[in-house]
Amino acid sequence: MPRTSTLEPPGCPAQLRAICCDALGFVKVVEARGENGAENGPLDVVARWGQPGAGISAISYSNSSNRLAVARKSGDIEILESTDGSICAQLASLNLDAKERENDAISGLHLFREDGPCGQSVLSCSRNGDAALRTFGDEDAPSPVSRWNVCKSGEVLSMRVHNSENVASFGGNRVELSLWDLESSSKVWEAKKPRPNNIGLVSLPYVTASTFLLRDDHRKLVIGTGDYQVRLYDVHAQKRPVVAVTFKESPIKAVAEDPDGFTVYVGNSTGSMASFDMRTGKLLSGFKGKLAGSVRCIARHPSLPLIASCVWIGLDRFLRIHDIRSRQLLGRIFLKQPLVAVVFDDQAKTSEEPLLTASQEQSQGKRKQIENEVDYMDKEDDEYEEEKPRKKKPKKHKKPKRKQAGKDDEATDLAEDESPAKKLKELKKLKRKQNGETSEPKKKKIKDTTSEKPKEKSNEKSTNKKKRTREE
Amino acid sequence: MGTKRLREDDGEGKKPSLIRNKERRSEAFAQLKREKKKAKKLRIKARDAREKECIELGEAPPPRKTPRTIENTREPDETIVRPDDDELLADIATDEFAEHFNRDKSPKLLITTCRKCSKRTFKLILELQSVIPNTEYYKRNKRSLKQLVKDATEQDFTAIVVIHENRREPDGMVIVNLPEGPTAHFRLSNLVLRKEIKARESDSPSFSINHGRPTSHLPELILNNFTTSLGHRIGRWMFASLFYQDPNFRGRRVVTFHNQRDYIFFRHHRYVFEPKETKQKGEQKKKTAVIARLQECGPRFTLKLLSLQHGTFDTKHGEYEWVHKPDMDTSRRRFFL
Numbered sequence: 001m002p003r004t005s006t007l008e009p010p011g012c013p014a015q016l017r018a019i020c021c022d023a024l025g026f027v028k029v030v031e032a033r034g035e036n037g038a039e040n041g042p043l044d045v046v047a048r049w050g051q052p053g054a055g056i057s058a059i060s061y062s063n064s065s066n067r068l069a070v071a072r073k074s075g076d077i078e079i080l081e082s083t084d085g086s087i088c089a090q091l092a093s094l095n096l097d098a099k100e101r102e103n104d105a106i107s108g109l110h111l112f113r114e115d116g117p118c119g120q121s122v123l124s125c126s127r128n129g130d131a132a133l134r135t136f137g138d139e140d141a142p143s144p145v146s147r148w149n150v151c152k153s154g155e156v157l158s159m160r161v162h163n164s165e166n167v168a169s170f171g172g173n174r175v176e177l178s179l180w181d182l183e184s185s186s187k188v189w190e191a192k193k194p195r196p197n198n199i200g201l202v203s204l205p206y207v208t209a210s211t212f213l214l215r216d217d218h219r220k221l222v223i224g225t226g227d228y229q230v231r232l233y234d235v236h237a238q239k240r241p242v243v244a245v246t247f248k249e250s251p252i253k254a255v256a257e258d259p260d261g262f263t264v265y266v267g268n269s270t271g272s273m274a275s276f277d278m279r280t281g282k283l284l285s286g287f288k289g290k291l292a293g294s295v296r297c298i299a300r301h302p303s304l305p306l307i308a309s310c311v312w313i314g315l316d317r318f319l320r321i322h323d324i325r326s327r328q329l330l331g332r333i334f335l336k337q338p339l340v341a342v343v344f345d346d347q348a349k350t351s352e353e354p355l356l357t358a359s360q361e362q363s364q365g366k367r368k369q370i371e372n373e374v375d376y377m378d379k380e381d382d383e384y385e386e387e388k389p390r391k392k393k394p395k396k397h398k399k400p401k402r403k404q405a406g407k408d409d410e411a412t413d414l415a416e417d418e419s420p421a422k423k424l425k426e427l428k429k430l431k432r433k434q435n436g437e438t439s440e441p442k443k444k445k446i447k448d449t450t451s452e453k454p455k456e457k458s459n460e461k462s463t464n465k466k467k468r469t470r471e472e
Numbered sequence: 473m474g475t476k477r478l479r480e481d482d483g484e485g486k487k488p489s490l491i492r493n494k495e496r497r498s499e500a501f502a503q504l505k506r507e508k509k510k511a512k513k514l515r516i517k518a519r520d521a522r523e524k525e526c527i528e529l530g531e532a533p534p535p536r537k538t539p540r541t542i543e544n545t546r547e548p549d550e551t552i553v554r555p556d557d558d559e560l561l562a563d564i565a566t567d568e569f570a571e572h573f574n575r576d577k578s579p580k581l582l583i584t585t586c587r588k589c590s591k592r593t594f595k596l597i598l599e600l601q602s603v604i605p606n607t608e609y610y611k612r613n614k615r616s617l618k619q620l621v622k623d624a625t626e627q628d629f630t631a632i633v634v635i636h637e638n639r640r641e642p643d644g645m646v647i648v649n650l651p652e653g654p655t656a657h658f659r660l661s662n663l664v665l666r667k668e669i670k671a672r673e674s675d676s677p678s679f680s681i682n683h684g685r686p687t688s689h690l691p692e693l694i695l696n697n698f699t700t701s702l703g704h705r706i707g708r709w710m711f712a713s714l715f716y717q718d719p720n721f722r723g724r725r726v727v728t729f730h731n732q733r734d735y736i737f738f739r740h741h742r743y744v745f746e747p748k749e750t751k752q753k754g755e756q757k758k759k760t761a762v763i764a765r766l767q768e769c770g771p772r773f774t775l776k777l778l779s780l781q782h783g784t785f786d787t788k789h790g791e792y793e794w795v796h797k798p799d800m801d802t803s804r805r806r807f808f809l
Contacts, residue, residue, distance in 0.1 A: 024562060024566065052559070052563075052566070053562070053566065226788075226789045250792075251788075251791075253791065269789075269790065269792055270795045271792065271795060292796075292797070292800065293793050293795070294782065294791040294792050316793070317701065334550045334551050336557070336563070337563060
């Protein structure tokens with residue numbers, strides 16, 4: 001007898017609540033419901049808010065106030081209560097011209113925390129780069145509080161506000177990634193064009209998705225580009241990307257960060273999803289789940305080790321939930337409409353689980369845990385101050401001086417090595433003893449190669465000299 | 473080895489495939505076949521007798537068993553569209569094809585080829601022009617498809633059809649709906665042009681006709697088995713929006729897109745209703761009954777969906793609604809359209 005049924009995914013944890021918005025104008029609340037108090041259950045649409053017609057272009061969710069901001073394609077913004085979907089405030093479009101409104105949909109939206117520096121307000125950015133900070137709490141305040149233009153030409157596709165709510169990043173098609181201070185509404189930093197390639201062509205900026213890598217530091221930004229790349233920018237270090245990795249052969253459409261501070265989840269327009277380690281730029285894992293359409297939005301659950309990927313349009317009008325640890329598909333639900341964005345409503349915080357980082361979750365044995373901790377310490381503390389200059393230096397000094405430069409680097413490294421690095425070495429020694437020198441840590445390898453190369457070169461030189469003498 | 477020999481020696485009642493002597497094996501096999509056939513005949517006879525009996529008694533006959541096929545054992549799919557779905561109706565009212573189905577816009581097609589093409593592709597285009605009304609052929613030259621999309625939208629075309637070929641044989645079809653998309657990419661295979669459609673001796677007499685020549689009437693459209701939401705988008709909207717909505721029934725022309733196991737079969741026919749006299753065995757009387765006869769007009773080909781792109785053609789920065797990937801083929805009973 002052939003298999004006539006599909007394999008059912010195992011189900012999601014019962015305290016899960018996700019809010020999903022679609023291009024037709026509906027806001028749908030999806031919950032996992034375990035039968036008879038079971039821990040896991042299939043996904044189900046619990047509520048549907050809104051009317052068809054006024055399509056949604058962007059949403060934002062504020063965890064502290066349990067409110068949801070929804071931007072319609074017409075340019076209007078609605079603030080909804082995330083518990084029952086009732087509208088508590090409405091902001092009309094800033095565009096007075098009806099024709100312009102259609103072309104100038106809101107591409108980025110952020111609802112501020114109530115206790116944050118901006119209070120009850122919303123930051124929106126339209127495709128033309130018209131950013132506006134508006135309040136909806138008190139009527140006396142001027143509306144908008146501030147309004148500025150992010151770019152002269154091009155199309156803004158992504159806007160993110162950092163967790164501290166002081167800084168926002170903007171980027172888009174022909175709009176280079178830039179950081180703006182929200183208080184003074186002035187540009188703080190702007191990325192630089194990438195270097196021309198071997199033919200001499202410079203690719204135009206095409207930022208499709210962006211996110212801040214760390215919660216407490218706004219200086220590390222991860223973006224996805226239309227040129228299939230995932231890039232890490234470090235405002236502190238340089239204006240060009242620190243790490244750039246290409247992922248498959250279609251534009252990246254969604255990027256989400258993990259609270260562990262280095263893992264990034266990436267989705268592209270042909271429905272591939274993967275996670276990257278942004279310290280090294282290495283692909284950690286891909287996610288399976290029969291994704292067939294463009295990934296529009298990825299959301300990471302704040303407390304549980306889950307990500308929801310909301311896959312856009314077509315047959316794939318699906319919401320999918322993956323486990324980060326096993327990378328298994330836990331549940332999926334067909335939501336009938338082309339989806340735009342998804343957020344996790346963490347209101348039902350029943351779990352007392354501490355915040356797990358992906359690296360810790362993936363580790364199984366003690367040894368691995370040690371390794372991770374070491375890596376973490378190492379990279380977190382030293383990487384961005386130590387490693388980058390090292391990468392840079394050989395570029396500055398050209399070939400003839402390379403040998404010296406390498407030596408200098410090592411020397412400086414040793415000088416800079418402080419307590420964490422010493423600990424690291426000790427731990428590594430221990431590990432090597434345990435493993436029987438099978439698995440050598442990466443950093444050591446890099447050093448080895450740098451130290452070896454000049455030696456080889458010198459050898460070559462000496463052989464060349466010998467040859468010459470022979471010829472003579 | 474020993475066990476096999478033993479089985480062989482058992483003689484009758486064993487699998488014929490285990491018999492080593494060819495003559496005996498074929499004999500045994502033929503015997504088995506005969507018996508099976510006989511048993512089947514008896515079974516059918518008994519079933520028919522039972523049905524007849526039931527009808528005479530005025531009872532409902534026992535239900536006939538339906539054979540298990542790949543189609544009816546298809547894996548259940550949650551994306552299959554239900555007609556009473558209110559969200560579906562709302563979606564239909566606002567999607568890219570709404571203008572066509574509200575009769576605000578009549579279809580106007582642009583048809584071209586890939587950059588270098590051969591005779592067979594031209595012939596196919598010529599025939600497609602006679603199938604789909606209001607189609608204009610434009611020479612491709614060296615224009616890029618993106619440029620073509622721009623030009624065509626300026627000239628108020630509603631769709632572009634591009635035929636690709638490989639080794640002088642048409643093998644691909646791209647349909648771009650204008651001005652907002654979507655774009656579908658199909659693999660084209662099993663092409664039979666009009667002149668190649670010929671009656672075979674093995675055909676039944678009602679079909680033993682050569683190809684017909686289509687008239688200029690607007691054709692009727694048959695769309696079969698497009699069930700899922702993707703299927704709807706492809707079949708109901710993409711294909712249907714290429715044709716006019718009110719067919720001329722006088723012309724008796726039908727264009728069929730028949731989906732079976734994700735392969736879309738394209739056929740073009742002319743039908744006729746003919747009174748036909750039939751003799752019945754016992755009574756020697758002639759009865760006249762109206763019979764529908766079909767004549768194929770061609771061309772005939774098969775399409776397989778490779779990808780559906782959101783928006784107009786853009787392979788570099790485009791976003792896909794659906795792409796076929798090899799890891800989707802987990803079961804031969806899983807279909808997407």
